Amino acid sequence: MERIIMHIDVNNAFLSWSAVDLLNKGYGYDIRDSYAVIGGDETTRRGIVLAKSPLAKKIGIQTGETLYSARKKCPALRIFPPNYLWYQEMSAKLFELLSKYTCDIEVFSIDECFLDYGKVKNLYGKPMDFAKKIQKEIWNVLGFTVNIGIANNKLCAKMASDFSKPNKIHTLYESEIKEKMFSLPISDLFGVGKKSAEKLLKLGIQTIGDLAHAKGENLYPYFKNQSMKLIELANGIDTSEVISIKEENKGISNSTTLEHDISNRAEIHPILESLTNNVALELRRQNKYAYVVCVQLKDQYFKSYSHQKKLKNATNLTKEILETAFLLLNEMWEGIPIRLVGVRLDHLTNQSHHQVSLFETIEQREHDVQLEHTLDSLKEKYGFNVIDNASLLSSKRIVFKNAKHE
């Protein structure tokens, strides 16, 4: 059976979805037709462009750049705040709509998915006709446009959906790779970021076609074992399957950029505690245990640091995670001003094989487990902020969002 994969990608997702939200609420015009962006809060140092309208894109505004810089390019720029809960709703509706046609859907991010069309082709006919149909249906039912890429594998489907926007359908079948992909700049290739693009340019590789024809031995000194993978990507080779069952999370993390740089322990402790509470709670929600605790910092110069520790026994206890987090913070931080703190749990498992150590009794541990269980139930029942450790109550309450972003 011929493989036919579709990649469906919401155009300017956050901006489109906010546009729909605003129109629903009676906002006078469609922000998709104006110079507009979705941007973070500058007063809390989150002032970057999260999504842009086609007009904003046209004058050179890019996702990820500072609002400060975007405003310089367009003084009349309208900036709207993100609404993550709404985005999640719209995202769920999109995937729900697509699920009517097949269950072979791989959710790739909040606004993208792959669909294994080859398996249902007999039911719905020519790929292009089907793509047009769902594109129209998404517009009619949900009110936003999508790009659709059609190809023989996921990589090419993804590349195709990116060709020209918005509201377009492109094919990139095997027979079209040379013609449609080889002339594109190397930075357009999925998997080639800024750093790799720079290295490749220095090697005289400017287009995807250049990379497709490159010799592994010439790349090896610069890309090591990734060399062959890069050449495969450039040739549009990808054998990965559409995986519809959501894979288990490999880790859980929560980080926050501080409103101002912090250089003393008293200020950092409650923040680390709050982040730890969040990740530990999420861990228990997922009925998991973590072996590895990792603390991340970013300093005023944007340099990142991280220290991690593998525990003897996987844990889901806030108390144990917090102790480790403090240990890690102390060993890596000497008080230089930092702008970001994060906690990450890694190497998750479904079981705890806890060995009680010499220094604790079974009773102590069971008491801890029971206590945290009770606290969790109270939080579920009365809301997230009801219970907290005393140290947090004395400091400013920090509320962290757990939303995924575009």
Place this chain on the structure above:
DNA sequence: TCTGGGGTCCTAGGACCC
């Protein structure tokens, strides 16, 4: 009031074992 947050994967070096 210039630079988010949540992820995955890879690499390289050191420790340790045989």
Place this chain on the structure above:
DNA sequence: TCTGGGGTCCTAGGACCC
């Protein structure tokens, strides 16, 4: 009696993605 080499685990950092 002057230092191999393969394997595995752990850690820190980096690249890339949305």
